[in-house]
Structure formats: C-alpha cells, structure tokens
Amino acid sequence: MSSEVTPQFHVRFIGNTSAEGHTTYVIKVTNSDGASWNVQKRYRELRELSDELKLRYPDNLPQFPAKRFFGNNDPAFIASRQAALEQYLLAVLALEPEVKTPVLRQFLGGPPLSAEQTPSKQHTEVLESMEQKLVNFSLPPAPLDEPEMAMRVKKYGESMKLSVLAQPVDPVILRDLGLDSEAAMTPQTPLADPSKLIAQFPNLKISVKGNESAAKGGETAKK
Template sequence: MAVFEKKLSQKLSIDDTVALTCVIEAAQKSADHMVYSVRIQYGPKPENSWTLQKRYSDFVALDTELKIANIDVQLPPKKVFGNFDREFVAERQQGLQKYIDTILGHPLLANSQAVKKFLSPDNYTINQTEIALQHVSMVFRSENKWDVIESLPDIGWRLRKEYILVKPIDQPKIKEILTWCDYGPDKFMPEKELAAVLRIFPSIQVSSTCFN
C-alpha cells in the first residue's frame, strides 16, 4: 500500500512518458520478513512522490513478469538463513537498488505495465485487457460482422495497447488480429466529440499535389 506525502489528484491524467525514479531508503524487520521503504518520484515536482512498502517477494514477482522480455537483469539471490543479518540486509538493499535502477534505465522495461504497476499501483491497477474486450465486444454487437475469440496478452509491450484475436461471422475459419488502444494522457477533447471526429475519418478525401 502506498503512503503518500501528498496524494496525487484522482483527476490527474498520468503521462506515461514522464519518468519514474526510485530510491530504496530503508529496510526494516517486520515479523518474519524484511520490508523495504521505496520512494518513487513522478516527474520533477517534489510533491509528486510517494513511498511504498515492498518485500523481497514483491521484487521476485516483478522479476518473474519481466522474464518474458528476455533481458538479463540480475535480481539479488535468495538466502535461506541469515536474512536478518545487518551486513546481508545492507547488501541486499544495494542489490535491489541496482536492480531497479537497471530496469528504469532500460526504455522497454521502464515503460512496461509490470514496472509501472509495481511503482505506481494507484494509477496502473486497471485491467486494460478486460476494458479492451468490453469495448470491442460492444462495437461488434452494434455491427454484427465480427466475433471476438480471445485476447492476446503475450503480444506487444506498449502501455494501453491490446491485441485481440477476432473472426468475421460469415467466414468463421478466418482469424485476424485486431489492435485496441486506450486514449492516452494527451487527450484533451471530451470523448463524445472525439468519437464524432473519428467517425468522420473514413469519409475524408485528400487530394494529392505533386511539386517538381
């Protein structure tokens, strides 16, 4: 759970392109495990920061999700005995800091859904796949030309972009991949107006002019 110095407004659109930085400030024993205080900074403004309490197992879970990218990032190894030794705790804290620094220094990993959710759970807990399936299914019901087969979560890495396997109703043996993308943080028009503009696009005709 995040402990906010100053909670970000729920109405604030989080810009995915703004970098998140992270510092593991302390480690503290809690019952039978260690808890690491992780401070996250969103952009340059000091007030846009928060602190999360993370266990080593949380980092392991993140590492498991990132292995699909096949990028070598070294997570400090597990230790069966002596987990509370002061020297070991300090060494592991340094190792976890190096691990998260490596991730945030890699464009692909830093912008992945898993990392964003790990560092900013309040802003990245929405199930984008479920939303995409709902939106696409609603459109297909109104047109009655396509059927949704399944989502394809293992394709692509971009935030807010989903891939869905679909088939035409009149040719069920044919399968095609449909891409769906949510509105980004730069959206400034009301959704009704934006939808009206998008409906006009297919009817737009542009004449080409050649210059020698």
C-alpha cells in the first residue's frame, strides 16, 4: 500500500509571452477541488521561489533550471526552459503536497472569487464612505477658519447665557452682568408645560427699575 500523498495542487505551463526582452510563462494551477486559474510568472520569480524553498529544503530540493546569459529569446530555448520549469514545479509540489510553505502558496495564488463572494459596488461604496468619515487620530487637528470659530463662539455664548438664566439669580446681578432681567424671568423656552401644572400661577412681570424706584421712594419717605 503506497504512503504517497496526492498533491493538493497541479500545475501545467500552457504558454508564454515575450515583451521587452523578457518572457512571461502562463501557468494553469488546479487544486484538489477541481477549481483552476492562471498565473503569469517570469523566470526571475521562479528562481526567487527556489531560493526561498532552499531555506526549508536545503538538501532534497530538485535542481532548478540554470540561467542562460545569451540566446534567451530563442523560441527553441524558451520552449525547452518552459518544459524544465514545469518539471521543477511539479517536483516541488510532490515534495510538499500539502503546500504549507507560505511563499509557495502565495506563488500559486488562488481561484477567482465567485459572484457571491465579490463585494457589490454598493457595498464597496459604503465601505469607502465610512473610511472617509473615520477620524484619523494620528494626524494633527485641522485649524478652524474664522467663520467656523465665530459660529462656535456664538453657540458657546448662547449656551452659557441659557445656563445662567435657568438659575435663580438676583435681577440686580443679572443687570450688572449685562443680561436682560426681563428675559431672565421669562425665558424663551418654558420650564414646564402650563397645561400640565396642577395650579396655574399668574403671569408676573418683574422690573428691576421698578424695584429700585420703590426702594428709593421708601428711603425718601423715611427721611
């Protein structure tokens, strides 16, 4: 009974293209599920893969096809090198059938995403919109322009005024602070809904000037 493990991937060189003096090999990769895809690799990328695999298999790694300095664009040589590279990659997959080395798995790639797995255009737009709205705390805060600063100062002043007017303060103190005492006693926003009060209170208007005149009149009468 054989103890050999069937490789999870199979490769076959199905063609090549040449441009600017460089040859790119088209490799068809098929996994154990039957899915297949193509990857395009140059001789340099295959040699870099071999150099990485030597670190894991220094003794039993198959021989990598030697480099040729002249005649690399000869069609007969390209066909011969393509066949040698295919045999090399098949030997590597037989040496590591489960493809556990990350650099080898990355080299082989993976099947293209299906329609269900591919993010929709709307989904992508939502993600991009969220990324744009996220605050990057590593960047310094952007300076505020004058209109923005003026608006914030105005809102802060209004909030402070409403906070002060909501407290029971002596009208004389409000006058000294430059706040309207009548507005203090009758705020724009009612503190309670009059229709829900148990007892209705009369509408009183208190005038600071009137109180001061009455106080002065009393002092004159005493004199």
